[in-house]
Amino acid sequence: MLPPDEPLAEIACTVNGRRVAGRAPLRQTLVEWLRTELGLTGSHVGCAHGVCGACHIRLDGAVVRGCLVLAVQADGSAVETIEAATGPEVAALREAFVAHAGLQCGFCTPGMILQAAELLQREPSPSREAIRDHLSGNYCRCTGYHQIVDAVASAAAALQSGGVEGA
Amino acid sequence: MTPARFAYARPTTLEEALGILARGGEEAAPLAGGQSLMPMMAMRVARPALLVDLNRVAGLDAIALEGGVLRIGAMARHAAVLAHPLVAAEAPLLPRALEEVAHPAIRNRGTLGGSLALADPAAELPACMVALDATIVLASAGGERRVPAADFFQGLYATARRSDELLLRVEIPRAAGWTPWFAEVARRRGDYALAGLAVMARCTAGRIVEARLGFCGVEAAPRRLPAVEAALVAGEDAASRLPALLEPLGSAEAPAGYRLHLAQVLLRRATEALHAAA
Ligand SMILES: Cc1cc2nc3c(=O)[nH]c(=O)nc-3n(C[C@H](O)[C@H](O)[C@H](O)COP(=O)(O)OP(=O)(O)OC[C@H]3O[C@@H](n4cnc5c(N)ncnc54)[C@H](O)[C@@H]3O)c2cc1C
Ligand code: FES
Numbered sequence: 001m002l003p004p005d006e007p008l009a010e011i012a013c014t015v016n017g018r019r020v021a022g023r024a025p026l027r028q029t030l031v032e033w034l035r036t037e038l039g040l041t042g043s044h045v046g047c048a049h050g051v052c053g054a055c056h057i058r059l060d061g062a063v064v065r066g067c068l069v070l071a072v073q074a075d076g077s078a079v080e081t082i083e084a085a086t087g088p089e090v091a092a093l094r095e096a097f098v099a100h101a102g103l104q105c106g107f108c109t110p111g112m113i114l115q116a117a118e119l120l121q122r123e124p125s126p127s128r129e130a131i132r133d134h135l136s137g138n139y140c141r142c143t144g145y146h147q148i149v150d151a152v153a154s155a156a157a158a159l160q161s162g163g164v165e166g167a
Numbered sequence: 168m169t170p171a172r173f174a175y176a177r178p179t180t181l182e183e184a185l186g187i188l189a190r191g192g193e194e195a196a197p198l199a200g201g202q203s204l205m206p207m208m209a210m211r212v213a214r215p216a217l218l219v220d221l222n223r224v225a226g227l228d229a230i231a232l233e234g235g236v237l238r239i240g241a242m243a244r245h246a247a248v249l250a251h252p253l254v255a256a257e258a259p260l261l262p263r264a265l266e267e268v269a270h271p272a273i274r275n276r277g278t279l280g281g282s283l284a285l286a287d288p289a290a291e292l293p294a295c296m297v298a299l300d301a302t303i304v305l306a307s308a309g310g311e312r313r314v315p316a317a318d319f320f321q322g323l324y325a326t327a328r329r330s331d332e333l334l335l336r337v338e339i340p341r342a343a344g345w346t347p348w349f350a351e352v353a354r355r356r357g358d359y360a361l362a363g364l365a366v367m368a369r370c371t372a373g374r375i376v377e378a379r380l381g382f383c384g385v386e387a388a389p390r391r392l393p394a395v396e397a398a399l400v401a402g403e404d405a406a407s408r409l410p411a412l413l414e415p416l417g418s419a420e421a422p423a424g425y426r427l428h429l430a431q432v433l434l435r436r437a438t439e440a441l442h443a444a445a
C-alpha cells in the first residue's frame with residue numbers, strides 16, 4: 001500500500017473500448033492500476049520488473065509489459081486487456097490452449113495469448129522455432145512450454161484452414 | 168518493487184523537454200521506452216527526482232534517408248527499426264542485431280535512443296553504432312552537438328551525454344559495397360549478450376579491404392580496435408591479437424577468460440563468413 005499523501009495523476013483513456021477517467025498514484029504501474037482501480041485482474045503481476053511477461057496488455061495496439069508502463073502514461077491512449085481481447089487469433093488460441101493443455105495454473109496464459117496473437121497476426125504459419133522465439137519473453141513455471149508451442153502451432157493451422165468458431 | 172517518489176513531466180515539444188531537463192539538472196531523467204529505466208527504478212537502482220517523459224514529444228521517432236545518410240530518431244522503437252524497409256536497405260546490420268535484442272513486447276516499447284543513452288556493456292546497439300561509424304546527435308537548450316559513436320561510449324553505463332542533453336537521432340553513412348555481420352552468444356534468445364560482435368566489412372575482388380568492428384558484452388564499452396581491423400584486412404589471424412588488446416569484463420556467470428574466448432570464437436566465425444562472402 002502506498003501512503004495516503006501519495007501524489008496522484010489524472011488519467012483519461014479508453015480501456016477495452018470504454019472511456020475511463022480516474023486517478024492513479026504517480027508511481028503506480030499501468031497493470032497495477034488496471035487490477036486495483038478497474039478490477040481487471042486478467043493481467044497478472046509476476047516479477048514486476050519486466051522479465052516474465054505475465055502482465056502483457058495492448059497499449060495503442062502494441063503488446064507491452066504492463067509493469068513497465070506507468071498508469072499516467074496511458075492518459076490519452078487505448079488500452080486493451082485479455083478480458084476484452086477479441087479477434088480470430090485470440091479465439092483460435094483460446095481453443096487450442098485448452099485442447100493442448102497449454103496451461104496448468106494459468107498464471108502466464110493471458111500474457112502468452114496476447115503475445116502469440118500478435119505473432120499470428122503478422123505470421124500466419126510460423127515455424128515452431130519462430131513460435132519459441134516470439135514467446136521467449138513469456139515465462140511459464142508449469143507446462144515446460146511444449147504444449148504451449150503445440151497450442152500456438154495448432155491455432156495457426158486452424159486459422160489457415162478456416163476452422164475457427166467466432167473468427 | 169515500487170519506485171521511490173518522483174515528479175513527472177510530459178512535454179510535447181523538444182524545446183519544452185530540453186527546458187525541463189536543464190532545470191531538473193542531475194536529478195532529472197528522460198523516460199523513453201522505460202524498458203530499462205522502469206526496472207531500475209522498481210529495484211531502486213535508479214531514483215530520479217523528475218521523469219521527463221519523451222513519449223509525447225513530436226517528431227523524435229522519424230526514420231528517413233537524407234543526402235545519402237540514414238537518420239533514425241532516438242524515440243524510434245526497436246520493433247519499428249527492425250521492420251523498417253529503409254533500415255533493411257541501408258543498414259542491414261541493425262535488423263540482424265535487433266533480432267537478438269530482448270523480446271517482442273520489449274521491442275514494441277524500447278527505443279534506439281534509450282539503448283544508446285543507457286550504454287549497457289552487453290547491449291547490441293551501441294556496438295552496432297561503432298561498427299556502422301554512426302554519428303550521435305545530441306541537443307540541449309544551447310543547441311545541437313554531434314559525437315562519433317566511437318567517442319560516445321566511454322565506459323560502463325557512461326557516455327559523452329551531459330545531463331541537460333537529449334539524444335535526438337543517429338546518422339548512419341551509406342554503406343554500399345559493405346557487408347554486415349553480427350552474432351552473439353547468450354544464455355537464451357533475447358538475453359543480453361555474454362559476448363557479441365558487430366562487423367562491417369568492405370570487400371572487393373574476394374578480399375576484405377576495409378573493416379570496422381565493435382564487441383558487446385566483452386569490454387566496459389564498445390570501441391574500434393584498429394590493430395584487429397588491420398589484421399582482418401591483411402588476411403592475418405585477427406583473433407590472435409585479442410588477448411593483448413581486450414580488457415574483458417568478468418562476472419560469476421561469465422569470467423573474463425570465458426568472454427575473451429567467446430570474443431575470439433566470434434571473430435573467427437566473422438572472418439570465415441566474410442571471406443566466404445567476399
Ligand atoms: C527482460 C528484458 C530483456 C532485455 N534484453 C535486452 C537485450 O538483450 N539487449 C539490449 O540491448 N537491451 C535489452 N533490454 C533493454 C531494452 O533494449 C531497453 O529498451 C533499452 O535498453 C532502453 O531503451 P528504453 O527506450 O526502454 O529506455 P529507458 O529505459 O526509458 O531509458 C534508459 C536510459 O536512457 C535514458 N534516455 C532514454 N532516452 C533518452 C534520450 N533520447 N536522450 C537521453 N537520454 C535518454 C534514460 O534517462 C535512462 O537513463 C532488455 C530489457 C528487458 C526488460
Ligand atoms: S510482471 Fe511484468 S514482466 Fe513480469
Ligand code: FES
Binds near residue numbers: 140142
Ligand atoms: S501455466 Fe502456470 S505459469 Fe504457465
